[in-house]
Amino acid sequence: MNSTIWLALALVLVLEGLGPMLFPRGWRSMIHALTRLPDHLLRRFGGGLVVAGIVVYYMISTHIQGVS
Known part of the structure; x- marks a missing residue:
């Protein structure tokens, strides 16, 4: 697989992890709202x-x- 794709995937994982790490309550309420x-x-x-x-x-x- 192209290394650019792996770098992009790594960046997505970092960005996705920032939400629950920095703003756990806001992230949880957003996920709860999405489930409805x-x-x-x-x-x-x-x-x-x-x-x-x-x-x-x-x-x-x-x-x-x-x-x-």
Whole structure:
């Protein structure tokens, strides 16, 4: 696997871990609120995150290719 993918995964794990580590009560209440949302809203939210991730990845990869 490409080392860039492993670095990206490591960064995601660090960012995901900051929430419960720094703000445990707020993180818990946010997770509790998410569990009460209907499935279709969770799917839209997840889809939006996937699209945002693809857009950011595309922007960074084209910028890196343009610089090299």
